[in-house]
Amino acid sequence: xxxxxxxxxxxxxxxxxxxxxxxxxxxxxxxxxxxxxxxxxxxxxxxxxxxxxxxxxxxxxxxxxxxxxxxxxxxxxxxxxxxxxxxxxxxxxxxxxxxxxxxxxxxxxxxxxxxxxxxxxxxxxxxxxxxxxxxxxxxxxxxxxxxxxxxxxxxxxxxxxxxxxxxxxxxxxxxxxxxxxxxxxxxxxxxxxxxxxxxxxxxxxxxxxxxxxxxxxxxxxxxxxxxxxxxxxxxxxxxxxxxxxxxxxxxxxxxxxxxxxxxxxxxxxxxxxxxxxxxxxxxxxxxxxxxxxxxxxxxxxxxxxxxxxxxxxxxxxxxxxxxxxxxxxxxxxxxxxxxxxxxxxxxxxxxxxxxxxxxxxxxxxxxxxxxxxxxxxxxxxxxxxxxxxxxxxxxxxxxxxxxxxxxxxxxxxxxxxxxxxxxxxxxxxxxxxxxxxxxxxxxxxxxxxxxx
Ligand SMILES: [Zn+2]
Numbered sequence: 001x002x003x004x005x006x007x008x009x010x011x012x013x014x015x016x017x018x019x020x021x022x023x024x025x026x027x028x029x030x031x032x033x034x035x036x037x038x039x040x041x042x043x044x045x046x047x048x049x050x051x052x053x054x055x056x057x058x059x060x061x062x063x064x065x066x067x068x069x070x071x072x073x074x075x076x077x078x079x080x081x082x083x084x085x086x087x088x089x090x091x092x093x094x095x096x097x098x099x100x101x102x103x104x105x106x107x108x109x110x111x112x113x114x115x116x117x118x119x120x121x122x123x124x125x126x127x128x129x130x131x132x133x134x135x136x137x138x139x140x141x142x143x144x145x146x147x148x149x150x151x152x153x154x155x156x157x158x159x160x161x162x163x164x165x166x167x168x169x170x171x172x173x174x175x176x177x178x179x180x181x182x183x184x185x186x187x188x189x190x191x192x193x194x195x196x197x198x199x200x201x202x203x204x205x206x207x208x209x210x211x212x213x214x215x216x217x218x219x220x221x222x223x224x225x226x227x228x229x230x231x232x233x234x235x236x237x238x239x240x241x242x243x244x245x246x247x248x249x250x251x252x253x254x255x256x257x258x259x260x261x262x263x264x265x266x267x268x269x270x271x272x273x274x275x276x277x278x279x280x281x282x283x284x285x286x287x288x289x290x291x292x293x294x295x296x297x298x299x300x301x302x303x304x305x306x307x308x309x310x311x312x313x314x315x316x317x318x319x320x321x322x323x324x325x326x327x328x329x330x331x332x333x334x335x336x337x338x339x340x341x342x343x344x345x346x347x348x349x350x351x352x353x354x355x356x357x358x359x360x361x362x363x364x365x366x367x368x369x370x371x372x373x374x375x376x377x378x379x380x381x382x383x384x385x386x387x388x389x390x391x392x393x394x395x396x397x398x399x400x401x402x403x404x405x406x407x408x409x410x411x412x413x414x415x416x417x418x419x420x421x422x423x424x425x426x427x428x429x430x431x432x433x434x435x436x437x438x439x440x441x442x443x444x445x446x447x448x449x450x451x452x
Pocket of ligand 1: 331
């Protein structure tokens with residue numbers, strides 16, 4: 001293990017029964033605190049028939065009710081109506097102690113607020129320090145922040161963490177590719193942060209419209225967030241090549257926990273947890289909703305409980321992501337189990353008894369970068385998750401290939417999908433820029449299109 005690259009070796013290397021003991025101690029304190037501080041939680045626990053004063057094992061905690069995204073939003077709408085603040089009925093601190101508020105935009109027009117106290121901010125910054133230290137970023141390094149800052153959860157909070165760590169932070173913000181390239185040319189950042197789709201776009205635009213060579217002036221490290229690209233090998237390769245061999249890292253939070261909570265490594269071998277003592281993570285069987293053992297290779301729905309959050313902690317936050325977990329040591333030497341995001345629970349399709357995630361189809365399309373852009377859209381003709389093959393998928397080509405070439409591309413892609421994913425699909429090839437991409441509330445491209 002590379003202890004010198006760990007910000008808090010004592011906590012980051014906790015595992016097994018020692019880790020479980022810390023988690024249980026924190027959980028016991030947490031459930032009592034939320035029960036006593038929030039009438040909303042009190043009622044919720046009473047209805048579920050759980051007694052927070054009698055929580056004695058992690059197994060018993062699996063009887064506690066989930067907290068869904070919809071519930072979080074409803075709770076916040078209700079507190080706005082009843083108490084005149086949007087921080088939720090599940091707030092467990094004095095509203096006057098809130099020190100920073102961020103939000104993510106919602107599909108309903110009502111954003112989801114994330115508020116933190118000063119103590120929460122310090123914890124969050126500690127997590128950021130752990131992630132940065134693992135990536136061998138040092139205090140004093142110049143960090144160019146190239147993302148949206150206003151309100152967004154990944155904006156000012158990330159900058160707060162970089163500042164607390166001691167970086168020379170240049171918050172250029174979402175100023176557009178050319179301005180950001182010019183800034184890179186002047187401040188020579190060690191690290192740049194932004195979304196993977198922004199950096200992909202930037203490589204093309206800067207090459208086409210300026211004389212700036214990103215391979216020369218670009219950062220040595222890039223941290224991407226907010227979208228799955230940072231863990232997709234083809235995207236990682238594309239970004240690395242576009243920035244002259246830069247190291248590409250993916251960073252991720254967990255709803256209801258102090259963020260970031262996960263960061264990828266040099267091996268690009270999944271997202272390692274950086275604060276196992278501050279988050280209790282459960283992996284559920286998607287069918288039964290019962291926790292599965294945290295074993296190497298286990299796949300299921302991730303449920304998160306932030307253990308040390310003063311403002312608005314979420315107990316058993318159900319984020320609807322399906323993940324595959326690995327507990328065996330990673331070749332990078334970093335501690336902490338790691339995971340790969342397999343897809344959204346709601347996006348999962350069942351084709352001939354095979355579980356299919358649209359991003360698995362996208363990953364196959366990304367393997368042919370010479371002919372395909374990687375943009376895809378699975379067409380859904382009914383509400384049901386069960387689909388009779390062939391599954392119809394629109395796939396965007398690079399440029400406008402001839403009819404003859406299209407036949408070849410289609411045949412190869414369909415064959416590859418059959419081979420890897422074990423079901424039949426009908427690929428509908430679309431010329432470049434002709435695929436209408438819909439974006440979700442957080443700016444992620446939607447991979448399924450409703451046709452009903
Ligand atoms: Zn690793």
